[in-house]
């Protein structure tokens with residue numbers, strides 16, 4: 001699926017099915033995408049491995065989205081500026097910045113660890129963040145929270161919600 005900056009696809013982050021059920025997936029922030037032709041297509045859901053043993057390793061499938069841009073800016077890989085977590089038909093999005101050391105939650109490109117379809121784990125010091133609100137419930141930054149990116153899901157696509165849109 002390609003992103004478009006304007007029109008009905010404005011704010012599109014990815015297809016819901018690009019996010020493994022019970023796992024996480026990194027995407028660029030649409031606000032950072034100056035030229036949509038620079039953005040690689042999001043991986044097909046068939047490329048994403050099934051959740052096994054309560055955790056998902058997206059590195060195993062060589063997902064193009066995470067590794068495409070490579071270079072980081074202030075330690076943040078722009079191709080994974082936002083992490084989306086999913087449980088069934090629900091999805092939540094957060095800035096990919098751990099509140100512990102202000103570094104990305106992932107260590108490998110587009111590789112996010114999730115447990116029991118409930119918690120997103122930082123790869124560095126194992127802080128566990130609740131899918132629903134990004135709150136750290138266990139780990140060195142317990143009580144801190146990820147920065148939420150408001151999203152809406154339409155036709156199984158995840159869109160970044162505009163500031164002026166109702167919450």
Ligand code: FES
Nearest residue numbers: 098100122125127
């Ligand atoms: S940097 Fe995330 S838990 Fe330490």
